[in-house]
Amino acid sequence: MSCTTRNEVLELAKSKLDDLVQLTSDLIKIPSENPIGTQRDVVDFVKKYLSEAGIACEEVGCNPEHPCVVAKIGKEEGFSVILNGHVDVVPAGDRNQWDFDPFSGEITDKCILGRGTSDMKAGVAGILFAMKTLVEAGVELNGNIRLHIVSDEESGGEYGTQWLCANGYAENADACLVAEPTSHKTIEIGQKGKIDLILKSYGKSAHGSLAGYRGENAILKLGKVLEHVDMLREIEGKYGENQKQALINSKIIAGEKNGAGTGDVIDHVSANVGIIKGGTRPNMVPDYCEAIVDLRLPIGVTIEEVEERIKAMIAKSGVEGVEYELGCQMLGNYTEIDAPIVEAIKKYAEELWQEEVLPAYQWASSDARDYRQKGIPTIQFGPSNTVGIHSYNETVDIEDVQKAGLIYILSLCDLMGID
Known part of the structure; x- marks a missing residue:
């Protein structure tokens, strides 16, 4: 027809x-x-x-x-x-x-x-x-x-x-x-964008019976860094005048779908410690530990801004021998x-x-x-x-x-x- x-x-x-x-x-x-x-x-x-x-x-x-x-x-x-x-x-x-x-x-x-x-x-x-x-x-x-x-x-x-x-x-x-x-x-x-943050902690191996006296426990070191993961969640997005109404809409929808108080998930970085891998056996002080953190970046947040905050998070933990790398990166x-x-x-x-x-x-x-x-x-x-x-x-x-x-x-x- x-x-x-x-x-x-x-x-x-x-x-x-x-x-x-x-x-x-x-x-x-x-x-x-x-x-x-x-x-x-x-x-x-x-x-x-x-x-x-x-x-x-x-x-x-x-x-x-x-x-x-x-x-x-x-x-x-x-x-x-x-x-x-x-x-x-x-x-x-x-x-x-x-x-x-x-x-x-x-x-x-x-x-x-x-x-x-x-x-x-x-x-x-x-x-x-x-x-x-x-x-x-x-x-x-x-x-x-x-x-x-x-x-x-x-x-x-x-x-x-x-x-x-x-x-x-x-x-x-x-x-x-x-x-x-x-x-x-x-x-x-x-x-939101996305970063896969891989944190790596290096320690020194020793017999498990000497833990606390010999060796450096990489798992405990990384744990001290992860205590400060909220520093990443403090990063806010940057929105122009023409984006304000959409941002208001988004916060309303986020609260309706995810529960009261979740509106900030739209304009703040979210950080989920999703995987932790470390140690070989219970009777060995672990000399390596790795954590993968799923970061979601609001509009306007740069990779460089996130990296600066990661470095500050590691520094605040007071431990040495912790490094990071960035996997998937999307703005x-x-x-x-x-x-x-x-x-x-x-x-x-x-x-x-x-x-x-x-x-x-x-x-x-x-x-x-x-x-x-x-x-x-x-x-x-x-x-x-x-x-x-x-x-x-x-x-x-x-x-x-x-x-x-x-x-x-x-x-x-x-x-x-x-x-």
Whole structure:
């Protein structure tokens, strides 16, 4: 059929919402656990779906175990939007902890059940549905829509979004929508950076029976340093005038989701001592100990600022023989609150849900950073039930899936000049 207006496209999409629900279910039925499984079957499914929709696509990437799928509709000139989604999911884990088969894709009267429903196969289904609907509608796009389906987000993205951005697939884009789970009340427009801090303590070995008299216990030395880890949490982010409203929104959302008093997680460094390794045997004074601290950096905090605080933390402990190194390093990143992609999603999310939708910053990190690092205004917005994500009994509400699909389509119509 041929549609010429946004309302005609919307009516076409509404008539096919059952297809969107079924597509989500079909994706869930294909196990694609990462790192223990394979994404081959789900990637092949996506390619077949696009092909049957009349959308030319290509499998690309540097690792055949973690392939990507790219596609494009529209014309070369004009506004260019990237739609990004990952088809890998975290492992289902202990099946006895599930109330249902994690790969059943069962559709109830209100929900779709299974691993990856919220994170993020419902979002993937939404952007695939949006592209197919626009092609079927036959509308003329005043620009182009580019699809990035990746299969390595849950293990860091080295073979997925990171690779696509490093190899020319994101050039000349004007906006990017990552369909990660956010809930319909939030548009993620920024997120914290990340540093893996590795602290290393060196001591002197001796027989355990002489501990306190001979040798230097590396574990105890490192413990004295870790007593001052709160010094890192005192580092605050730096926000401009145009970021104040998003920061206010973010603190409200953080408090609602994580409990009263957690709003400062947005604009302060967080530090989690996640791993400590040291010693060889109980009867030996340990001569080496190592701790890995997960640091999350708010917007405006530099690597140099964090390093200065690490040095001060070690100095304050009063011990010698403690060194550090920095592993993964990523800065906080954001998109302007008035970017066209933000305003379009906000407009239609509020219209369909009849609720205020808040652009806000996130306390974790995701593939959105890779697009923002290339200067592309990028947001995250996708259907989700937060309970069950990376845990057991993951679900997504059918209403959320359907409205997300319609919001994607209406927003793309705006950005593509379809009135």
